[in-house]
Amino acid sequence: MSAATEQSGDTGAPAIGGATGWRPWAAFLLGCLFFCYGFFQRVSPSVMVEDLMRDFAVGAAILGNLSAFYFYAYAPIQIPVGLMLDRYGPRRLLAGAAMLCGAGSLIFAFAQDVNLAYLGRFMVGAGAAFTWVGAVTLVTLYFPLNRFAFLVGITQFFGMTGGVFGQAPLAAAVAQYGWRTTLAIAAVAGALLGALLYLIVRDRPKPSGAGTAPWVSVMAALRHVASNPQTWIAACLGGALVGPVLAFGGLWGVPYLMQVYGIERTAAAGATSLFFVGFGLGAPILGWLSDYIQRRRTILIVASSVSLTTLLLLLLIPGLPLSVASTLFAFHGAGAGAMVLSLATAREHNRPDMTGAVYGLVNTAVVGGGALLQPLIGLLLDLQWDGLMVAGARVYAVDAYRWALAVLPLVSLIGLVAALLTRETFCRQQQ
Template sequence: MTSEEVGQRPAHRPSVPAWLPWLIWSLGALFFCYGFFQRMAPSVIIDPLMRDFAVGAAVLGNLSAIYFYAYAGLQIPVGLLADAWGPRRLLTAGALCCGAGSLLFALAPDLNIAYLGRLLVGVGAAASFVGTLKLATNWFPASRFAQLTGMTMAAGMLGGVGGQVPLAAAVESFGWRSTLAAAALGGLILAILIWLIVRDRRPDAPAPRFTGGAAPRGGLRLVLRMPQQWLLAFLGGAMTAPMLAFAGLWGVAWLMQIHGMTRPEAASHTSLLLIGWAIGSPLAGALADRIGRRLPILRAGALIGLCCLMLLLYVPGLPSPIFLALFLIAGIGLSATAVTFAVAREITPTHAVGAAYGLLNGAVVGGGALFQPLLGLLLDLQWDGHMVEGAPIYSARAFDLAFLSLAVFLLLALLASLLLSETREKR
C-alpha cells in the first residue's frame, strides 16, 4: 500500500473523514454518468435527426460518432493532464464544455453546427472517466480500484439508460431540441459542484512528484512501449463496441424496422444491455479484487458477450423472455471491460497511470468511434432505396451483414486476450 492509500498518513497531517473520498469520487462518477447520457442520446432520435438534417445512415453515423472521435482522440492528452494538472480542474472544464456542446447541438440550424455541438460534447466528456479514475487512484487504496472502476462504469451505464427510455419519452413529449437544451443545464451544475467540492488528492498524501510536463511525457513513452497496454486496448475496444455502436445507435433502428417495435419498446430492449453492464461492472471488479486474478474474468465476460450477441442477431424466432434476457446477459458479460483498467494500473508505475488510463479508455471509446459510422456505411451499401416519412429503411440482410463486423471484432479480441499475462493486485 502506497502513501496515497488509506491508512498510510503521517501523524502530523490531517485525518480524512471516511465519507469524503466517496463524495469526491461520486461527483466524478456523476459527470461520467452525464457524459454517457449525452453519448447515447442519438440512438433514440435517429429519425428526427435524419429528417431535420436530410441525411442518410452514413452521415448520421458520423454525426453521432464525432463525439467518439473527440473523446477517443483526447484520451492520452487527458491522461497526461490528469497526471500533471490534476483531476479537479480537468473535470470542471470538461463539464462546462459538455453542457455548452449539448446546448449548441440542440439549437443547431444546420448540419455543420450540429457537428460542432457534438464535437464539444465529446471534448468535454473526454475528461470524465480518466479524471474519475485518477480521483479513485488518489483517494482510495489499490485493493479497491477494480471495484471502483466497475462502479464508475455502472454510473455511466445508468446515464446511458437515461439516454434511452426516459429520453425517448421526453423527446416524444417535448421534441429532441427542447429536451437536449434542458439537459445542457446539467453540465453547468456539475461544473460548479466539482469545483467547490472536489480536491485532487487526500490532504494526508505527499505532494506530487512533479508539476511540469516532462515527467508526464516520459510516462506516456513508457506506456506506449508496453505491448500489454496495446493488447488491453484492443480487448477493451472490442468489448465496448457492441454497447456503443449497437445499443448506442443502431440497435433501436434494428428493433423498430426488423422487429416492428415502437421507439419506447426498442429503447427499453437496448437499455437492458446497459442495465446488464451497470450490474456486471461492479460485480466483475469486486470479484477480480477478491480472487486477485483478472484474466479469467475478462475472457469469460468477452465469451459470454459474443455468444449472446450471436444469438440475438442471428437466431430468429426467440421467445420474448429469452430475447430480453440475452440483452441483459450480454451487458453483464461485456461489463468485464472494467477489469482491463485494473490490469493497466497494476502494470504501470504510479506516475504514469493517467497516461495508461488515457490510452486504454481511448481504445475503449474508439470502438464506438469506429463502428458507429462503419455500421452506417455498411447499411447504406445494402440499402435498396426504401424510405418512410423521409427516413431510410434497411432490410434484415443489411442489418445482419453490418452487425457481423461487431462479432468478428470481438472474436479477434478474445483470441488476442490469450497473449495477456496475468497480474496480481498491488497492496
C-alpha cells in the first residue's frame, strides 16, 4: 500500500496519525467483527443444503454454484479492493460494504427463485470482499510491523469464530426459525455493523497537498507484484491451505457427515465447526510462533503436511469413529491457519509500498480455491447421483461423497509443493 502501509516502527505506537487511546483497538475490533460476519455468511449455506435444494428445486451442482456466487463476487475484486482502500481509506468503504452484505442477505432471504438468490449471494460476496483486506488494512494503519503476524492471526481467529457460528448455532436457528427468517436477522446485523464502522473508524490523514497515486503507478505496482514468483507461490499455497476448509467445512461437510454417520444436521454442523475452531486457534498461534522463531517456510511445510495427512486419513480409512474424524477436522483447520504466513511471506518478498496489491492478489487465490472447489464437488456428486430423493432434496451415497471429495488431497499436495518452493524471509522485508 501507499499511505496505508507507513509504519511507526517497532515502538508499539499506533501508525495512524493522531489515533491514540481506545480508537485503534475499537477500529481493530470492528474490523475483526466484520471479517467474522463475512465468514459467517460465507459458510452459512452448509447447514441449509437440504432446505435450499428443496425450496429452489436444484441439485448439488447448482447448489454448489449458488454457494460459490459469494466467491465469484469476492475473488475478482480483491486487488481493486486493496487499491481502493489505499486511495480512499477504510471508513466509508468498510461501512458501505457491510451495508451491501446486509442488503444481499435480505434479498437471499426472500428470494423465491434461484436467480434472485444468485443476486443476493453475489451482493453478499461483493460486500464481504472488503472484510479480510479491510481488517488487515486496519492492522497496518493502526499498529507497528512487529505486531503484524500476531494481530492478523487474531483477525483470523475472529473470522473462524464466524465460521463456528455459521455451523451448529446457525443450524439450531434454522431448525427453530427457518432459514429465511434467520438470514433476515443476519441482514439487520450487517446494517448495524456498517453504522458502527462509519462512526468509529477513521481514515489516515493525508499530508497537505498529497494526492492519490496515479493509475499508471497502480498498474506498475501490479506488474511488479505479479512478476515476482514468490508472490504466486504464496498465493498458490494460501489457496491450497484454505480451499479444502471452504469446500468441505464450508459447504459439503454437513451433508457428508449426515449421510456417513446418520446424524442430525445440528450434530453434523457441530463436528464440521471444528475445522474453524482449529483454524481460529492455529492462525494466531502459528503467527506468533513464526514471529518468535523468525521462520516462515518451516512452519508452512509442517502445516501443509498436516493438512494433506488429515485429508488422506479421513478419506482413505472407512469407518472412522466420529470423534476421530472430528479431531482430524480440528487438526486440518489448525494447519490451514498457516495461511496467515503465506500472506506474510508475500508481503516480505515485495516492496512495502505495494502491500495493497500483494494482499489483493494472495487473497484472490485464497478465496478462489473455495470458488472452484465448491461447485466442482457438487458437479462430481451429481455425476454419481443414483436418483434417490427424500423430501424433495437429492440424496447422495457415501461412495459418491468419497469420490467427489477425493479432489481435496490433490489440492493439499499442491500446497505442500508450494511450501517447499517458498523462499525463507526470516521475517524480514526482502525488498
